[in-house]
Amino acid sequence: MRETPANKRHLEQNLQPIRELLGRRELLEKLSVTPDSSRKELVSDLIARQTLADLANKLDKLHNADIARLLETLPLDDRHFVWRQLADERAGDVLWQVADGVAETLISETSHERLKAICLPLEVGDLLQLAHLLPGDVLDAVLGTRDPGERSWLRASITYPEDTVGSLMSPDVLVAPATATFKTILKMLRKAGDFPDQTDKLFIVDERHRLLGELLLTRLLLHRPRNPISEAVSTDAIAFEPGDSIASAAQAFERYDLVSAPVVDERGRLIGRLTVDDVMDYVREEAEEDAFLREGLHADEDLFGPVWTSARRRWLWLGLNLATALVASRVIGLFEGSIEKLVALATLMPIVASIGGNTGNQTVALIVRGLATGMFGAGNVRYLALKEIGIAAINGTMWGSVMGLITFLLYRDTGLAAVMGVATLLNLVVAAMVGTGVPLLLNRLGRDPAYGSSVLLTFTTDSMGFLIFLGLATVFLLV
Amino acid sequence: MRETPANKRHLEQNLQPIRELLGRRELLEKLSVTPDSSRKELVSDLIARQTLADLANKLDKLHNADIARLLETLPLDDRHFVWRQLADERAGDVLWQVADGVAETLISETSHERLKAICLPLEVGDLLQLAHLLPGDVLDAVLGTRDPGERSWLRASITYPEDTVGSLMSPDVLVAPATATFKTILKMLRKAGDFPDQTDKLFIVDERHRLLGELLLTRLLLHRPRNPISEAVSTDAIAFEPGDSIASAAQAFERYDLVSAPVVDERGRLIGRLTVDDVMDYVREEAEEDAFLREGLHADEDLFGPVWTSARRRWLWLGLNLATALVASRVIGLFEGSIEKLVALATLMPIVASIGGNTGNQTVALIVRGLATGMFGAGNVRYLALKEIGIAAINGTMWGSVMGLITFLLYRDTGLAAVMGVATLLNLVVAAMVGTGVPLLLNRLGRDPAYGSSVLLTFTTDSMGFLIFLGLATVFLLV
Structure with missing residues (x-):
């Protein structure tokens, strides 16, 4: 048995030597630029040539999926260098496998001529994954070389929005007519030769191609x-329509342990197939995306992409957060008079705000997950909201008392201690209510609750934390 | 074609009527408790009986995976009520499919006798998923009924840690000896009758069961x-060892589009198989887990579980956050004198702290994802750290200037405005450094960077934000 390339340990073992070779990239690049002939140059030329051959050799041995992974993890210059070393046929199969953000940097580096050559041999399903990233003239040229059936399938599929089954389906389906016998099916399969990946079933259709x-x-x-073949055919296929969301399809794949599933149009005609590998990619990317969206990052943020692009992408988010922080700070501004009289208020107020943000974000994480996995029906949302408020009340009473005690120990002021304790409790309850309400509201409004819930929550818990604490203090301690 | 149960829309359509029936649970529960015979009771009895039959009927029509989903989304009392209605054979197949946290509440509600009856008919691979949750005597009793082969397989598999391939593998493998012919294999398969789910290949072993x-x-x-069967056998199988991490196996499944893969022991003997459905479950759960861990929630937090359990589980996290907030607040305490002299400092300081936390958490999210997907080798970490600091410098200069300007407009104080701008810039750079360093450090120490990175980061950006801003103000404006 060969060494298992599957193992991450082994994959890193294969990638690391390549990274090391790339440490000498400048030497390699010089090779193609300056045909110098001084003796010293000759030696370094020789080394460079050998290094380049070594690199090509190591790249040759990698699986295309592993090259995609390598490109994703290389700093920009190294990434483009490796990309230029790849033969066109290989480059295409690598290109559709890298993350979108990385594919963008590669495409922008590549001449349209090369892009056409790269995309020419691609399978039509893989091409679909790339279509929205390719420059218009490249896409048109590539489409022009396809036969009319593929072309019209691609044209139709490109129109499906990003998160729908239609955008992820592949046209590679094995089909047999209802009249087929065991023998004709086997003959057909042998004639076709190879199976598309992830083929666990073939589809039986009528004369109008209806599933x-x-x-x-x-x-x-x-x-x-x-025996008649109909005995072996199951008629309760789980089929999807191209407009169905991938999220719901993914849930079905998980629940019913599917490997592949048919996609049918509104008249029940078979137009493609969805496979578990694409669904799994989607599930992982979606989950990562949520983690990114929550922090205001772009879903396809390219870890090793250009600094300026990343900085520009984060401007807006930073500005948004500054704006909310500024508003919360204006709440403090209202109480500057109180703070001047009792400066301990300035020291204690961030604690109340911060603990609210903390608890609230726990609730947000729970609700966002519940929404993403479709866990909420009419009956259970209220139960959940009450539960979260209950937890906040329990923990608020407990930690509010602790904070009250600590405040007393620090400042020997019973009134201040009481205000601190009560404010902590109240802000925790506010956080639980807002943490439940905001994601549900965003979802109701048709927005992705992962994006924005946290900002809105922190904004509320900060402002309310300051308001409750400074307000209580002003009313009970300073008036 | 039957209505597709796969569609989430349709699933909710099936679950919603059940939720509504459960709205009358109290009526149903009375039925089993009070055999009363007054006329009024008789009528309500009749209704209850009918409702119960209706419920049983609706549950009967659901796929077991869908019942699992129903239980996960029901409030605690309803959940236990439905659980009690399930026949033992069904209950077992549902139990291993619900999330761990939910399974715990069900198991704690169930007599050991029923648990034994429930687990008896389970397939050994499914039983393995439950083994760590079952009470010792139940597990022993169930193991006692298995044949020695299954028993020893289970005993061995239970010992593999939670995140390893060994804990997720199943023993259902189709095996053929190297000497088999096409005919004997087909005969063997026909004799076996049905295939295990997700079977896309069979494994060829030698006389010592080595793959x-x-x-x-x-x-x-x-x-x-x-033709000889050896022509069709591929010898470069991607095999895993039981000690391999599921995370690395999942990456291999994704990269190489696997449906199933063999698991071999250290001598190369085939001991089980990993399938894509289990891997996909893992990928999703892992991603959700990370989102939860980041907020200090338990990975298997039960959304609809008991309030007290959830409250207790969050105590420690809340305490930890209070402690860090308290320390940050002591930094402010050091400067109470300055704040008394210039109360605007109290108003502005939370902005500096908050914007640092924000940027830092973006960096943390990026690094945590990079670590989870194994993106970092020796060469690229430094590049990434420099990139993040570069972004912070760019955005810090830009938004620092904006904040300086706003401060000037609010307070007409050039010195204060300058301090605000510089403090914003510096805290953003600190945030980028800490946001890169903390997850990498936690990872180096063998800890999960998703858990704890955010607290440590917020702690640093808060404390440093206060220190930088108040420190600069004290030195340049007040001395």
Whole structure:
């Protein structure tokens, strides 16, 4: 048995030497630029040539998926250098496998001529993944070389929005007519030669290409040739429409352990197929995306992309956060008179605000996950909101008392201690209410609750924390 | 074609009527408790009986995976009520499919006798998923009923830690000896009757059960009976060892589009198999887990579980956050004299702290994802750190100037405005450094960077924000 390339440990073992070779990139690049002939140059030329051959050799041995991974993890200059070393046929298969943000940097570096050459040999399903990133003239040229069936399929599929089944389906389906026998099916399969990846079933259609059922390969394998094939066909296929969201399809794949599933149009005609590998990619990317969106990052943020692009992408978010912080600070501004009289208020107020933000973000994380996995129906949202408020009340009473005690120990002021304790409790309850309400509201408004919930929450818990604490102090201690 | 149960829309359509029936749970529960015979009771009894039958009927029509989903989304009392209605054979298949936290509440509600009855008919791979949650005597009793092969497999598999391939593998493998012919394999398969789920290949082993290669069913199907079977066997199988991390296995499944893969022991003997459905579950759970860990929630937090359990689980986190907020507040305490002299400092300081926390958490999210997906080698970490600091410098200069300007407009104080601008810039740079360093450090120390990075970061950006701003103000404006 060969060494398992699957193992991450082994993958890093393969990538690390390449990274080291790239440490000498400047030497390598000089090679192609200056044909110098002084003796010293000759030696370094020789080394460079050898290094380049070594690099090509190491790249040759990598799986295309691993090259995609390598490109994603290389600093920009190294990434483009490796990209230029790849043969066109390979480059295409790598290009659709890298993350969108990385694909963008590669595409912008590449001449339209090369892009056309790269995309020419791509399978139509893979091409679909790239279509929205390619320059218009490249896409048109590539489409022009396809046969009319593929071309019209691609044209139609490009129009499906990003998060729908239609944008992720592939046209590679094995189809048999309802009239087929075991023998004709086997003959057809042998003629086709190879199976598309992740083929676990073929689809049975009527004369108008409407889906009638599916035939698992395992059942075909066990089928006794003489029995009618209809015995082995299951007619309760789980089918999707191109407009269905991938999220719901992913849930179905998980729940029913699917490997592939048919996609049908509104008249029930088979137009493609969804496979578990694409669904799994989606599930992982979606989850990562949520973590990024929550921090105001772009979903396809390119870790090793250009500094300026990243900085520009984060401007707006930073500005938004500054604006909310500024508003919260104006709340403090209202109480500058109180703070001048009792400066301890300035010291204690960030604690009340911060603890509210903390608890609230826990609630937000719970609700956002619940929404993402479709856990909420009519009956259970109220239960959940009450539960979160209950938790806040319990923990607020406990930690409010602790904070009151600490405040007393620090300042020997019973009134201040009481205000601190009560403000902590109240802000925790506010945080639980806002933490439940904001994601649900954003979702109701048709927005992604992962994006924006945290800002809105922190804004509220900060402002309310300051208001409650300074307000209580002003009323009970200073008036 | 049947209505597609796969569609989430349709699933909710099936679950909603059940939720509504459960709105009358109290009525239903009375039924089993009070055998009363007054006329009024008789009528309500009749309704209850009918409702109960209706409920049973609706539950009958659901897929077990969908019942699991229903239980996860029901408030505690409803959840236990439905759980009690399930027949034992069904209950087992539901139990291993619910999230761990939910399974715990169900198991604690169930008599050991029923648990034994429930677990008895389970497949050994499914039982493995439950084993760590079952009470010792139940597990022993269930193990006692298994044949020695299954028992020893289970005993061995239970010992593998939670995040390893060994804890997720299943023993259902189709195996053929290297000497097998096309005919004997087909005979063997027909004799076995049904295939385990997600079977796309069978494994070829030698006489000591060592893995020699794998045979894709698709290739078997296309194989011409007279040719030697070895032609169709591929010998470069991607195999895992039980101690490999699931995370690395999941990456391999994604990169190489696997449906199933063999698991071998240190001597290369085939001991089980990993399938894409389990890997996908893991990928999703892991991603959700990270979002939860980042907020200090338990990975298997049960959204609809008991209030007290949830409150208790969050105590420590809240305490930890209070402690860090308290320390940051002591930094302010050092400057109470300055604040008394210039109360605007109290108003402005939370902005500096908050914007630092914000930027820093963006960096943390990026690094945590990079670590989770194994993106960092020796060469690229330094590049990344410099990039993040570069972004902070760019955005800090820009927004620092804006904040300086706003401060001037608010307070007409050039010195204060300058201090505000510089403090904003400096705290952003601190945030970028800490945001890169903390997750990498935690990872180096063998800890999960998702857990704790945010607290440590916010702690630093708060304290440093206060220190830089108040320190600069004290030195340049007040001395």
